[in-house]
Structure formats: structure tokens, C-alpha cells
Amino acid sequence: MFTGIIQAVGQIETVEKLGDGLRLHINAGKLDMSDVQLGDSIALQGACMTVIAMTPTHFSIDISAESLNKTTGLDKTGFVNLEKALRLNDRLGGHLVSGHVDGMGEVVTFEQVHTDSADGSWHLVIRAPLSLAKYLAYKGSIVVNGTSLTVNQIEDEANGCLMHINLIPHTLENTTLQYLKAGSIVNLEVDLIARYVERMMSFKS
Numbered sequence: 001m002f003t004g005i006i007q008a009v010g011q012i013e014t015v016e017k018l019g020d021g022l023r024l025h026i027n028a029g030k031l032d033m034s035d036v037q038l039g040d041s042i043a044l045q046g047a048c049m050t051v052i053a054m055t056p057t058h059f060s061i062d063i064s065a066e067s068l069n070k071t072t073g074l075d076k077t078g079f080v081n082l083e084k085a086l087r088l089n090d091r092l093g094g095h096l097v098s099g100h101v102d103g104m105g106e107v108v109t110f111e112q113v114h115t116d117s118a119d120g121s122w123h124l125v126i127r128a129p130l131s132l133a134k135y136l137a138y139k140g141s142i143v144v145n146g147t148s149l150t151v152n153q154i155e156d157e158a159n160g161c162l163m164h165i166n167l168i169p170h171t172l173e174n175t176t177l178q179y180l181k182a183g184s185i186v187n188l189e190v191d192l193i194a195r196y197v198e199r200m201m202s203f204k205s
Contacts, residue, residue: 002043004094004141004148006081006175007031010044013058015076020065022075027058031082041085041099045073045176046146046187048085048099071101072185073145079176081146094148095141096192103132105144107184108162122167124180128188133161134198135190143189147175 008031016023026044033056036042040051042059049061068075085099086092105126114120126144128136133156136142140151142163149171153164172178180186 001086002048002083002097002099002146003086003090003092004046004083004097004143004146006083006147008082009079009174009176010082011079012044012074012077018062021068022063023052023060024063024074025058025060026080026082028082031084033057033059036084043083043085043097043099043146044080045071046081046097046099046143046189047071047074047101070103071187072104073176073187079179081176083146097143097146097148097189098192100189101187102135102189103129105129105132105163105186105188107180107182107186110180110182110184113166121169122172124165124167124177126163126165126186126188127157128160128163130160132188132190135194136161136163137194140194141191143187145176145186147171147177 008029010029011027012024013027014025036054038051041048042051051059052062053060063074105128108127109125112120112122136151136154138154142149142151149165151163152166155162
């Protein structure tokens with residue numbers, strides 16, 4: 001389990017072909033690796049992965065073809081959001097996150113709200129697929145590339161929905177969200193509670 005509070009921005013430095021999947025070698029950046037052990041879970045761009053090799057500054061993971069098909073940003077070199085798995089005594093600063101990507105969305109708009117100030121917030125609009133639309137709600141939680149965010153507005157469409165999100169400068173400075181632009185594809189994970197509620201409402205005994 002994770003919280004969606006990004007602990008560091010790392011970088012996939014090399015990508016190796018491994019069967020039908022890949023082996024990624026990642027520079028951990030500012031992520032504290034002192035308590036990480038082989039077999040531990042670290043979320044990359046919101047996708048839970050297992051550490052198979054490590055040094056004080058780097059770690060490696062294997063990613064299957066199935067995971068590659070259901071995620072974006074993990075098949076090439078580049079910056080990635082990193083979060084170590086939640087411990088029972090940790091603060092839950094975001095919300096409960098499984099690290100299992102539910103689908104991918106597309107950035108429609110990403111622009112600064114007040115262009116006359118470098119400290120202004122940013123308006124992010126993402127088109128989510130129809131399969132996830134029913135789990136998204138005003139003031140509900142959504143995970144975008146591993147980052148726990150709050151939905152400020154929902155606009156339903158025939159093929160999904162548009163979700164509006166407000167980002168403060170601190171979030172941009174400390175995550176890979178700063179690199180988004182219109183047309184970017186992002187990993188999405190919906191709220192765990194919303195999934196359980198939908199199951200209970202649809203179940204017929």
C-alpha cells in the first residue's frame with residue numbers, strides 16, 4: 001500500500017529487454033534507500049514494483065508485458081515519481097493507494113491559473129476513460145502518475161469524463177507532473193473505497 005505522497009523524483013537510466021518484459025535500472029534521486037531491502041515494493045509513476053537489485057543510490061526492477069500494456073512511462077528512460085511502500089506507523093498524508101494502475105488518461109489542458117505570478121496554481125484537465133468515470137466524483141481522490149490529488153470538477157462525456165484538478169507549485173516542483181502537457185498520457189488509479197462501493201451497489205445476491 002502507498003499514500004500517493006511522492007517521496008522523490010528518480011530517473012530510469014537504462015532499459016533492458018527481458019523476455020516479454022523489461023528490466024529497468026533507476027537512479028533513486030533523493031529517495032532514502034537506507035531502509036530498502038531486496039523484495040521491497042516501490043511505486044514508479046503509481047505502479048507498484050519489486051526491488052530485485054540495489055545500491056545506496058540505485059535500484060532495479062523487472063516489469064512484465066502485462067504491466068507495460070496497462071501503464072505509461074515505464075518503457076523508456078526518463079524521470080519517474082517514486083514512493084516506498086507505506087509502513088503501519090506512517091502518516092497517511094494522501095489517501096490509501098494500492099499501486100495498481102486502473103487505466104490511462106489523456107491530458108487535455110495544463111495551464112497556469114494566474115500567469116502574472118510565478119507562484120500561481122495550475123489547472124490540470126484529464127480525460128478519463130468510460131470504465132473509470134463512475135469512480136470519479138467532486139472532491140474525491142484520484143492518483144495521477146502516483147500522486148494523490150483532489151478532483152475539483154467532473155464533466156461527463158459520451159466516452160468518459162473530464163476531471164479538473166488544481167495543482168499548487170509545491171506539487172509541481174516535487175513530482176514529474178511538471179513535465180505534463182496537452183496530449184500527455186498518464187497513469188490513473190481510482191479511490192479504493194469507490195471501487196468497493198460500486199461492487200456492493202452492483203452485487204445481486
